[in-house]
Amino acid sequence: MRREIHYSWEYNLEASPEKLWSFVADTNRFNRDTGVPSVDVATGKQARLQNARRRLRLSIYGMAVEWEEQPFEWVRPVRFGVVRTYTKGPMAQLRALAELTPLPDGGTKLKYSVWARPKSLLGAIVIPLQLKLVSAGRFARAFREYDRIASVETLAPATESRVELSAPALARSRITREKLLSEGAESSIVDRLIDFAQSSDELSVTHMRPYELADDWKVSRRAVLETCLRATRAGLLDLQWDLLCPLCRGVKETGGSLRDISSQIHCEICRIDATVNFDRYVEVTFRPNALLRRLETQEFCMGSPQRTPHVVAQQLLPAHTNRTLTMPLEPGRYRLRALELAGGQDVTVSHDANESATIRISPAGWPNEVLRLSTEALLYIENTTEAEQLFILERLAWSDQAVTAAEVTALQVFRDLFSSEALRSGQQISVGTMTVLFTDLRNSTRMYREIGDATAFGRVMNHFDVLKQAIAAEEGALVKTIGDAVMAVFREPENALRAMLKAQQILAAPPDGSPALILKAGLHTGPCIAVTLNDRLDYFGSTVNMAARLEGLSTGNDVIISRPVYEDPQVREMIDSPEGELAAERFEIPLKGFDQEQFELWRIGRR
Helix, strand or coil: CCCCEEEEEEEEECCCHHHHHHHHCCHHHHHHHCCCCCCEECCCCCCCCHHHCEEEEEEECCEEEEEEECCCEEECCCEEEEEEEEEECCEEEEEEEEEEEECCCCCEEEEEEEEEEECCHHHHHHHHHHHHHHHHHHHHHHHHHHHHHHHHCCCCCECCCCCCCCHHHHHHHHHHHHHHHHCCCCHHHHHHHHHHHHHECHHHHCCECHHHHHHHHCCCHHHHHHHHHHHHHCCCEEEEEEEECCCCCCEEEEECCHHHCCCEEEECCCCEEEECECCCCEEEEEEECCCCCCCCCCCCCCCCHHHCCCEEEEEEECCCEEEEEEEECCCEEEEEEECCCCCCEEEEEEEEEEEEEEEEEECCECCCCCEEEEEEEEEEEEECCCCCEEEEEEECCCCCCCCEHHHHCCCHHHHHHCCCCCCCCCCCEEEEEEEEEEEEECCHHHHHHHHCHHHHHHHHHHHHHHHHHHHHHCCCEEEEEECCEEEEEECCHHHHHHHHHHHHHHHHCCCCCCCCCCEEEEEEEEEEEEEEECCEEEEECHHHHHHHHHHCCCCCCCEEEEHHHHCCHHHHHHHHCCCCCEEEEEEEEECCCCCCCEEEEEEEEEC
């Protein structure tokens, strides 16, 4: 066995470890930026390896290289590392470790170390030359660039040189820009979106996240999302439905249409099958349309820590070993689990909890009690099982920068622009908790009889316009009309109640001086199922059935709401506000189709 070669480089950087982490720990980007060729999964061997190990391969200088890669180990934002054992090529083993230490006066000392064991004489000659003469300079340039970007808090590195676009692509961009501006989009957002889609590197534009862009640009999230949707309709972008694993949260499938989405998903790494949920496991992202820019999606590192940013610590412990971790944690809820063991342990982090704790994992499973840790915790982990275990400490909260399928399909602008988007026939997918609205005009039959069909029909159509505007203004979506009635959905009960009170007010005193219309309305909040009905995306379930019953109890001068709506904190704040003008009257009544159960309801009206 040849002697191991060791090199270590240190850099004093201006950004803090927390800000640097998302760039430095993105080893997929780092490998690309430092000249590592793209990698592929090696074929023809055992497909499933223990604890997320992978068999990978690449070609460099015309030489085939293959290796088995252990899962990355890390403690965010302190350190990360990986071990690779080679079966082909001049190297026998490679170990890499990055350590981020805060400096006393601010900034970070980044230490990057590599240990390489050559397999042959060729390796003993080539590896030091590669590391000293080529890799060292590339490492320094990459880390300095990440420090510059992290210091100004921009979204992601752009390409070193702008992407060369064809004349037709540039013309398409100009035409799309004018179209978006004519539809009312903000010029500053349109210009930044087009520039990002044209000039950012492929890793940044393959899955563009509207809320992430909005936060980076410090503009309205809703405005960026709507601009992306309109840009898709105009042919500048493509919309993607990314199906995520509920555990590792990695993208397992990507569809260009709702019809491409399956109700079941499988994750080979986590070894689970899961039922798709629009509220969490399907994210809407965008990428440049192929007529604007062709992307060649390549992978440069399969196990990058930044692929699972919700995992704050991952450690691989052999059987009957232990490890002590010092971890800076944010307050919140976490879960400690092991990839090869069922179950896990809930963890709560707060400022005044335990500063140290011990976890012993035995074949019997996990402790039942909740582990309480402080924000600067010392965690002692002991693996008492007969097998190696990959321990994972992950935040339970999902990123609020993700645009979920449940959210986007409940927006009026999506319904208007993508009316043909629907699930495949017979598919049923949960969309989580929604607020469902049903309305109807009071005495509409008498109105048709008194003023004639044509005039009455025109007034009904005008009332639909008022409703649609009020619903869209509160981030809801009109699902369908049924005669004179409307069904709509909202993500938040407060928005639904505000939209209906506004619509009732407008219809009761039309600005054009036409006779008043009286609108009955009912709201209920609860879990819903998305389906395709009459070639359109629709919703059904007991929540929808109950909301339909409530509308009939309204007099037209009020909105009937269920207990879940009434108990929403924002709704209660609206009702109880001393400056408000709302009155709430509680009553109980059985509802048809619900086994004559007594329901607690509230009649909300203006004083």
